[in-house]
Structure formats: C-alpha cells, structure tokens
Amino acid sequence: MTDPSPASGAPVAQPAARAAPAPPAVGGAPAPVVHLAGVDKVFDRGDRVVTRALEGIDLDIARGEFVSLIGPSGCGKSTLLRIVGDLTSPSSGTVTVNGKPAEQARRDRDYGMVFQAPVLFDWRTVEDNVKLPLEILGWDGSRRTARAREMLELVELGDFLKHHPFQLSGGMQQRVAIARALAIEPSILLMDEPFGALDEMTRERMNSEVLRIWERTGTTIVFVTHSIPEAVFLSSRVVVMSARPGRITEVIDVDLPRPRNEDTRETRRYFELVTAVREALRHGGGDLDDAGTVAGGDAASVERTMAEGAVG
C-alpha cells in the first residue's frame, strides 16, 4: 500500500480518518473499516405500501479491500451503500465506520462518493470541481491547487484543468468525479454504479483506471454495480444480493492474482468466477436485467433524497 499523501499535501485540517490510527484490534484481527450488523431498511411512505429494502445485513469490510455489491435491481445495493455513507439511515441495526457511527464518520469526512452521474458543477472548471471538497474542508488556496492538480494527474486529466465539464466526454467527466472524491484522501471510497452510463469500451478502460488508482492509494472501496464482469475484475470480494427483501445471499472471494490487467479478463479463473457470481445471482432468485433498470434505480434514489428533505 503506497502512501497517497505527498509531502506538500498533508492536510492541516486533518480529517479524523487520516489522523486515526489503525482501529483497535479485536482478538488479533484488525478491526474492519465498515462493520454492518443486523441492518434493516424499511421504506414506509404511509400509504400502506411498505417496502422492505434490506433485511438482516451483516458485513465486515477490512481496510484496503475492494468490495462489490451486486444484485438485481430492487435488491437494495444502492440503499446499502447510502446507509454506509450515512446518506440515509437504517431502520434498525448498527453501522460502524472506522470504529465510529456512520454519521460521525461522515462528519469526519471519511467518505469519498462517486455516483452514477458525475454530478459536476457546470459553473466550475474541472480544476475547481476537484477543489470543491477541499474548500469545504477549509484548505488554503495554494494547497488546494496543488492537490487538485495532483489528483487530476492521477486520473490523467492534467491537460484539462481549465475546461468546463460540458466540454468533456462522459468517461472524462466520471474521472473528474473520481479525482474529486479522492482529493480529500477518504479512508473509504463509495462508488454507486459509477460506470453504468458509459459504453462498454469506456467502461473497461475505466475499470483498469480504478484498479490502478486503488493499487496506488490503498483506499478501501465499496462498489455497487450491475455488471458481473466488472465486479469480478475489480473486487477482492463480491457480495451477491437478492431482492424483496434485500439480503446478502453469498459472498464470493475473488482470488485472481494482482496486478490485474486486460489479460486477466481472458484467464480461465476469471471465467470461473464470473460463472460463480452468475450462479449465485440465479440461486438468489433474482433476474439480473442490465440496461433498462439503471435509470430507474437512479430516479428512485433521487426521489428518496427528496422525500427525506435531506438538507444539511
């Protein structure tokens, strides 16, 4: 694991997660970055339609892991990610991140978020978009600039600092979003179908890019996806979920050697694992429909946000 922070960029207003020592070890094993125990989520809109989005979720994610959540639409994988990120709260159960309640982790800026849409601010240049979280953290101007440029170099967009988002392709925009998420050196990166809107070619390129960044920064990543090949190629573990109610049906360890590259996609073991995940999904009772559902899931999450009137 390489140290992602350069000498120049050590934050003054230290996010607690960076300052925090490794979480206290319990029984010799290092404490997980994410600890979910008995998490339920029920959407009750008061019109007698009660949706049991998640039921009895137990999951531990260790530091430096790359964990994918995969399942049919409606299995609550995005909701689960949002619970980890404290963008919504569970109906019951405990969520601990870096040994703290999720809300505290959010206040300590332990998270980096990447959504399916890049969600860049049109009125800011690419560079200023990456600076946004640093402004919120109160970094001073020159350090902001240095970090933003460093992050944009990392995603190979160093030549596009002064462009505006609408001048970039979809894949480039998503790379800016990743640079922005990594700028504050989050101890955990939450990615919600980040490449769902991209074409297959761009998607595979972005997969390699994410792996490269993950290997360089050593950040813990939780990654929601619809795509089996993507999940297998990227992850150290694939968490397979089923719908109605949303449950974890199987956790598959991905033992593909690293570093992985395009050749990995052609190995026998890769195909075996893809098949294993597919079988697990089938046994879970879910039918994985790829396209079509992507937009629907996104709209639902937006709707939830608005229903909760989530400001501040």
Next chain:
Amino acid sequence: MATATATRGGLGTVAPVRSGRRRGRGLLVGVGVALALLLVWEGAKFLGGTPWRAPLALPGSPVLWNPPFRWAFANDLNLPHVWNILLTFNEPFQRGSSQSVAAYLVGASLYTWREALIGFLLGAGIGLVLATIFVHSRLLERALVPYVVASQTIPIIALAPLIVFAFGANVMSVVVIATYLTFFPVTIAMIRGLRSFDPRALELMRSYASSKWQIYRKLRFPAALPYLFTALKIAATASIVGAIIGEGPGGIADGLGRVIITYNQYYITGPEKLWASIIAAGILGIAFYLLISAIEWAVMRGRRPAAI
C-alpha cells in the same frame, strides 16, 4: 448542473461564434421592425392625417400634401410626424430656455435612474433574503408567499399616495415604490432558482458534511443564477416604471415622471415633447436592461452556452 450528457469533443469556441452571428441577425430584424412601424405610422398620416407642412412649421404655413381622408387617430395631435418628434429634441425644453429638450431629458433620465437603481438594489436584496428564508422554511413559505403575491395585485397608483404619506414627499418615497415593484420578481424567481440544483449534488455536499451556508454558497446560489438574472432583468425595467410613477405623488421636480406630467399638460401645443419623453423613458429602461444583460454575460461566461 450535473453533466450527464457526453459531449464528445464539444468545443466551447463554436458556440460564441454562432451566437454572435445570431445576435447580428437579431439586430437586423429589430431595425427592420422599427422601420416597418415608422412606415405604418407615416403611412397612416399620409392617407388620413392632418395636411403635411414643413418640419416644425407653424399652422398656416404652406401645405405640402393634403391627405385624401381625415382619421382622428392619425392627426398631428395624436400621431405627430416622426421627424417632428426627432427635431423637438433639439428645441428649448421650455420657452426662453437655453437648455434643449434632449439635455433636459438626459438629466431627468439620470435622476430617475438613480432613484430606480437604489430601489432596484434594495428590492433585489429584499427579494433574495425572502427567497432564501422561504426555501429553508416551507412553513414560512406557505404562510407568507400569498402576501407577497397579494402585494403585487394592489395597483401602485393606489398605493403610491399612501407611501408618500408615510415617507414624505421626497426621494425616499420614490425609492420605496421602486423597491416595492422590484422585490417581487426576484423573490418568486429565486424561490424556484434556489431549489433548481441537482438533488444528487446535495448528496455530494452532504457526504462532505457541508454546512447549510456552504451548500447555499457553493451549490444553491450558483445554480440559481440563471433564474436570478432573468428576475433582475424584469426588476430593472419595473424599477424604472416604479420610479417614474412615484415621482408624481412624490413631488419630485427633477425626474422623468415630472417631465411626463408637464408635457402631458402642454400636449395640445406640443405633442412631440411628450413623445420625446416617452422615447427617453423607453431608452432608459432598455439601457438598464442591457446593463444587467452585460453583467449576466460577464458572470455566466464559463457556463454551458445553453444555460445563458
């Protein structure tokens, strides 16, 4: 806002060129419309107006053209000749004065603009504060927005004397009236504008544990700017109207409002002067509007061309 669309190789330089050409064409059409209006105006006079005489000639001077019909709306009192209106700018603004109508109107326009500007700034500020309160409190929004709307259904003509009674016959009253007409469009537009952000951007801001102020400053307000400028353009012209109307009951002697009232009273002897003052008021409104547009252009330069 969020840029989900992939504009591969979309070059920012293409749009300004195109919009520049479009603006040139727009100007051409605008001039064409003005010429057409003049043609209709003078055409009506040609067919059914008062007998044509030399520009600014006194009654009794030789008739150059006798129109075949006599239409009341086209006589020299209702529709003075365009050249006479233009020439009147160079006349003394009242008998025996060395100051021309043009100079007098420029002075009065600037005076009125100052009042309107103060009212505009106050109104925009009040509108912004009200909208900010309303988007953060549904309760206050539901309780108070009906009153904001009701305030604009009262004719300003009825309200102006009350305001003058309260604030005295001075510039203050005029400013209050201009403010009163200005805050409304800004309030209504900004209630909408401050909610026009991408909800996913709000989640992003929440994930950074941003304060409400940071969300306001970095997300809500910039996202609302297109709405704000639209409202400010409406408010700019409304503030001019408010100031002109307010000057009457406000007893202001130096502004366009008084000029219009005076020339109204002398309409029988010099209708061109009233038309000249109407043109001045129009130019003032357009100039204020263009000023806001220029500021908008400067502020919004970096944005997606379609957003402007």
